[in-house]
Amino acid sequence: MRWVAMALSYNGLLFCCLAMSKHYRHVFSHAPTGTRRLLFKMTGWLMLIGSFVTSVMANGWSFGPVEWIGGLAVTGLMLVFLLPYAPRVAALFGLVIIPVQAVCLL
Amino acid sequence: MKDSFFQSMDWLHTWGGLLFGWLLFAIFLTGTLTVFDKEITFWMQPELHHLESSHLNIEAAGQQLTRLAPDATQWWITLPYARSPAVTISWQGSSKDKVEERTLDPATGEIVPVRDTRGGDFFYQFHYSLHLDQVGVWIVGASAMVMLVALISGIVIHHRIFKDFFTFRPRATSHRAWLDAHNVTSVLVLPFHVVITFTGLVIFWTLYMPAGIHLLYGGDKDKAFGDLERRIEREPAQSPAGLVSLSELERQARTHWNGGATEWMEVQHPGDRHAIVTVWRRADDRLALISDRVTFDGATGELLQVWTSELPAFTTYSVMIGLHYLWFDHDAIRWMYFGMGLAATVMIATGLHLWIIKRRDRHAGHHRGYQVVESLNVAVVAGMPVAVAVYFWANRLLPVALPDRAVWEMASFFLAWGLCAVHGFLRWNMRSAWKEQLFVSGALLGILPMLNMITTESHLLVTAADMTWRLAAVDLMCFISGLLLAWTAWRIRPTAFVAQPANKPVIAAEPV
Numbered sequence: 001m002r003w004v005a006m007a008l009s010y011n012g013l014l015f016c017c018l019a020m021s022k023h024y025r026h027v028f029s030h031a032p033t034g035t036r037r038l039l040f041k042m043t044g045w046l047m048l049i050g051s052f053v054t055s056v057m058a059n060g061w062s063f064g065p066v067e068w069i070g071g072l073a074v075t076g077l078m079l080v081f082l083l084p085y086a087p088r089v090a091a092l093f094g095l096v097i098i099p100v101q102a103v104c105l106l
Numbered sequence: 107m108k109d110s111f112f113q114s115m116d117w118l119h120t121w122g123g124l125l126f127g128w129l130l131f132a133i134f135l136t137g138t139l140t141v142f143d144k145e146i147t148f149w150m151q152p153e154l155h156h157l158e159s160s161h162l163n164i165e166a167a168g169q170q171l172t173r174l175a176p177d178a179t180q181w182w183i184t185l186p187y188a189r190s191p192a193v194t195i196s197w198q199g200s201s202k203d204k205v206e207e208r209t210l211d212p213a214t215g216e217i218v219p220v221r222d223t224r225g226g227d228f229f230y231q232f233h234y235s236l237h238l239d240q241v242g243v244w245i246v247g248a249s250a251m252v253m254l255v256a257l258i259s260g261i262v263i264h265h266r267i268f269k270d271f272f273t274f275r276p277r278a279t280s281h282r283a284w285l286d287a288h289n290v291t292s293v294l295v296l297p298f299h300v301v302i303t304f305t306g307l308v309i310f311w312t313l314y315m316p317a318g319i320h321l322l323y324g325g326d327k328d329k330a331f332g333d334l335e336r337r338i339e340r341e342p343a344q345s346p347a348g349l350v351s352l353s354e355l356e357r358q359a360r361t362h363w364n365g366g367a368t369e370w371m372e373v374q375h376p377g378d379r380h381a382i383v384t385v386w387r388r389a390d391d392r393l394a395l396i397s398d399r400v401t402f403d404g405a406t407g408e409l410l411q412v413w414t415s416e417l418p419a420f421t422t423y424s425v426m427i428g429l430h431y432l433w434f435d436h437d438a439i440r441w442m443y444f445g446m447g448l449a450a451t452v453m454i455a456t457g458l459h460l461w462i463i464k465r466r467d468r469h470a471g472h473h474r475g476y477q478v479v480e481s482l483n484v485a486v487v488a489g490m491p492v493a494v495a496v497y498f499w500a501n502r503l504l505p506v507a508l509p510d511r512a513v514w515e516m517a518s519f520f521l522a523w524g525l526c527a528v529h530g531f532l533r534w535n536m537r538s539a540w541k542e543q544l545f546v547s548g549a550l551l552g553i554l555p556m557l558n559m560i561t562t563e564s565h566l567l568v569t570a571a572d573m574t575w576r577l578a579a580v581d582l583m584c585f586i587s588g589l590l591l592a593w594t595a596w597r598i599r600p601t602a603f604v605a606q607p608a609n610k611p612v613i614a615a616e617p618v
Contacts, residue, residue: 013272020269022273067439067442070298070439070442070445070446073445076272077291077445079272080274080290081274083274084275084276
């Protein structure tokens with residue numbers, strides 16, 4: 001469950017990041033449409049809320065929020081350092097860990 | 107006066123950041139190492155590496171104390187746990203200043219001769235007091251307050267905080283790349299920076315905000331804490347009596363807690379009719395750093411007090427300091443704090459470097475002041491990792507029987523750091539200074555696992571094979587840090603020209 005929270009943090013941040021034109025263009029080499037940006041933003045925020053919920057489920061109300069904030073910092077830094085050097089890898093990594101999340105949930 | 111609020115905040119951030127940046131880097135680096143202080147201490151005591159804390163024989167510890175310190179005024183027994191598998195007994199004689207300590211095998215109670223070392227506690231004490239006692243605590247407190255000012259002013263002057271949330275352009279111009287790195291390690295980790303700085307100040311509230319105690323208790327701190335903690339103390343009766351079985355009292359104490367383990371025990375006036383035995387619970391399953399305790403009469407075994415915190419303000423305070431002390435058992439959060447602490451050191455280091463870069467672009471040649479700043483940057487940012495590496499090397503290389511060995515280990519740290527400072531100030535070519543010191547720390551840390559192989563039997567190959575990860579992790583982290591530092595050194599381009607000596611007057615374009 002903890003790894004689900006971390007994966008959701010990473011993906012949530014990734015989607016919020018890609019909702020910005022300059023980062024979207026960096027990864028996909030074309031500009032995003034308005035709808036796509038809105039969709040990415042909403043998905044991103046939903047995933048971030050999901051990561052909070054799963055973190056509390058995994059750790060309780062005492063440690064859950066602490067681990068959530070730590071997880072955001074750690075996955076955020078990971079994302080930000082991957083983006084300029086390997087933007088496709090940063091995006092694909094997010095995609096790859098979705099099945100991992102699904103498996104963990106089962 | 108600056109023209110605008112923004113300019114004032116910019117000035118505040120720049121100068122507060124620079125003048126306290128060196129101290130703050132040292133505080134954050136040692137703080138980050140303190141996250142794993144118990145693991146570092148254990149790593150630095152190879153004589154204890156074979157111990158397992160699975161069987162605990164408190165009676166044997168009590169017997170050792172009876173044998174070694176029958177006339178002591180106080181006994182303490184620290185129980186083992188995952189992070190620290192040995193039992194420590196200590197006692198205080200009638201003269202209040204001398205506390206003696208022995209390390210015991212938890213199962214047999216035999217004394218284990220262990221090399222004299224401060225271990226991770228060296229970093230802990232450096233972190234909150236710079237090894238300068240009360241004066242040091244004040245300096246660290248001042249630095250923490252400037253850190254809060256720097257954080258808030260930094261947020262104010264960061265116009266594009268949301269637009270640039272994920273922006274990191276390492277291949278852009280030097281100034282932009284370093285600024286991005288500074289921003290990213292600040293903003294993404296901001297909750298940690300604010301919480302750790304604030305809670306750090308809260309720990310020493312009696313020092314920094316004593317007004318309440320002055321008002322309510324006339325400045326009598328002991329009375330204030332007496333009311334708060336309601337410890338049971340009494341004078342010795344000066345008539346001997348037997349001491350009830352310590353392991354029995356410890357077992358009884360645990361029945362008053364909802365599960366939970368014992369952290370340590372204290373015996374006041376052992377062997378006296380007025381002996382008191384207190385058992386303290388390990389606060390490892392909650393955020394609040396509150397040690398519940400149970401107190402017994404030492405001669406009769408009668409239950410005297412079951413104490414836990416009920417006062418809301420004290421509990422709030424305990425949660426705040428708990429978030430700083432990280433006493434709880436949660437490895438994931440512990441590693442996150444380690445990573446976020448390192449991010450903080452990167453934030454401070456990039457900030458210090460930015461100060462130099464911004465002015466180097468603007469002025470040809472070197473202003474004497476800039477030379478001082480950059481030498482200090484090298485001495486602190488590149489020098490401290492060298493000092494840390496030397497501390498670990500000293501632990502493995504200094505003879506075990508050396509008198510005052512722990513002091514020599516600490517002296518090695520400061521000597522190495524001093525040499526780095528001298529090197530940073532004597533070297534005209536700053537790029538070479540950075541390169542050389544980063545390479546030295548990289549090499550020393552990278553080779554440490556191999557040194558470990560030569561000097562102990564609990565090196566990486568052994569600990570990885572039998573999965574003692576708490577020991578293996580120290581070797582691995584040193585190795586990885588060493589690689590990173592050496593790679594950074596390798597990446598620094600040797601400069602095309604040597605810096606001019608600072609005897610050319612430079613007319614500043616505008617007042618800084």
